[in-house]
Amino acid sequence: GAxxxxxxxxxxxxxxxxxxxxxxxxxxxxxxxxxxxQFPKQSLMLMATSNEGSKATYEQGxxxxxxxxxHASLTLSTLTVTSAHPEDSSFYICSARDxxxxxxxxxxxxxxxQLSVL
Amino acid sequence: SQQGEEDPQxxxxxxxxxxxxxxxxxxxxxxxxxxxxxxxxxxxxxxxIRSNEREKHSGRLxxxxxxxxxxxxxxxxxxxxADTASYFCATDSLGETSGSxxxxxxxxxxTVNP
Numbered sequence: 001g002a003x004x005x006x007x008x009x010x011x012x013x014x015x016x017x018x019x020x021x022x023x024x025x026x027x028x029x030x031x032x033x034x035x036x037x038q039f040p041k042q043s044l045m046l047m048a049t050s051n052e053g054s055k056a057t058y059e060q061g062x063x064x065x066x067x068x069x070x071h072a073s074l075t076l077s078t079l080t081v082t083s084a085h086p087e088d089s090s091f092y093i094c095s096a097r098d099x100x101x102x103x104x105x106x107x108x109x110x111x112x113x114q115l116s117v118l
Numbered sequence: 119s120q121q122g123e124e125d126p127q128x129x130x131x132x133x134x135x136x137x138x139x140x141x142x143x144x145x146x147x148x149x150x151x152x153x154x155x156x157x158x159x160x161x162x163x164x165x166x167i168r169s170n171e172r173e174k175h176s177g178r179l180x181x182x183x184x185x186x187x188x189x190x191x192x193x194x195x196x197x198x199x200a201d202t203a204s205y206f207c208a209t210d211s212l213g214e215t216s217g218s219x220x221x222x223x224x225x226x227x228x229t230v231n232p
Contacts, residue, residue: 006160034219043206044161044222093160106151107220109160 002028004096006110013084014118021079021113023094029074030096034107035067038091050077084117091115124207124223132231137194139226141207142187148210150183150190151220155204164192164205197230204228 003026013019023033031052036044048069049057056069066088068080077096081088091114095107124141131137141150149168153161167174167183167190174181180193194201204227208220 004160036222041227043224046219046221049219091158095161106163106166107161109153109162111160112158114158 002026002096002098002108004030004094004108004110006094006113008113009111010114010116012116012118015085016083019081019084019115021081021092021094021115023077023079023096023110025075025096025098025108028096028098028100028108030077030098031074033071033077033094033096035069035077035079036093036095038093038112040091044093047079081115084115086117089115089117124205124226126226127224128227128229130229130231131197133197133199135197135230137197137201137228137230139192139205139207139228141190141192141223143190143207143209143223144188145209145211147185150181151208151210152179152181152190152192153206153208153222155206155225157204161206194228197228199230199232201230202228 005024005026007022011019033050035047037047038044046059047062050069050071052071052074058064066082071077091112093112094110147169149166151166152164154164155161165176165179165181167181178195183190204225206225207223210220
């Protein structure tokens with residue numbers, strides 16, 4: 001099956017520092033990756049859609065200068081939380097769509113990253 | 119607006135019983151998908167039902183879709199303690215700028231007691 005690897009699983013950082021989260025599709029090519037944020041016992045909120053080789057599309061209310069997304073290859077997308085603050089503490093999850101499946105198909109999810117900003 | 123409102127928010131049953139979760143949505147969809155999430159983990163795809171389908175089965179899972187009522191249900195039969203997890207419905211509809219994407223419901227926390 002398709003595997004999406006997300007690292008790190010958890011990270012604790014000081015306020016003001018930047019944190020990079022990686023999302024890799026291990027056995028398939030993903031033209032599109034999605035980044036979500038999830039608060040405890042709540043649903044997933046789509047932050048941005050990341051397309052290989054082009055700029056990410058951010059959802060309304062998501063600061064693109066704060067949440068930097070890079071999708072440099074068909075197997076890797078990164079989310080960098082810049083100048084992190086305690087309110088950025090959350091569970092971040094990436095997902096990828098297999099390019100050969102096209103639109104309208106299921107997503108493959110990473111295992112998530114728990115970010116705690118002190 | 120929030121797609122995919124689910125009920126109940128929480129469901130607690132005994133092993134062997136059936137569990138039914140419902141999902142309602144607001145806009146037209148291409149398909150509806152159900153995912154499972156164990157605590158602190160990513161989501162795992164369970165089943166996808168297309169807008170022209172009414173019912174689908176996969177193992178102990180049965181999904182129905184009523185596009186006239188904009189609702190779906192997920193039935194887990196003969197539940198097991200290992201089924202304990204959060205279950206989310208997700209609607210796939212065409213977006214304006216980013217193409218097709220999933221919008222997740224609020225989820226149902228299922229607890230299956232041994």
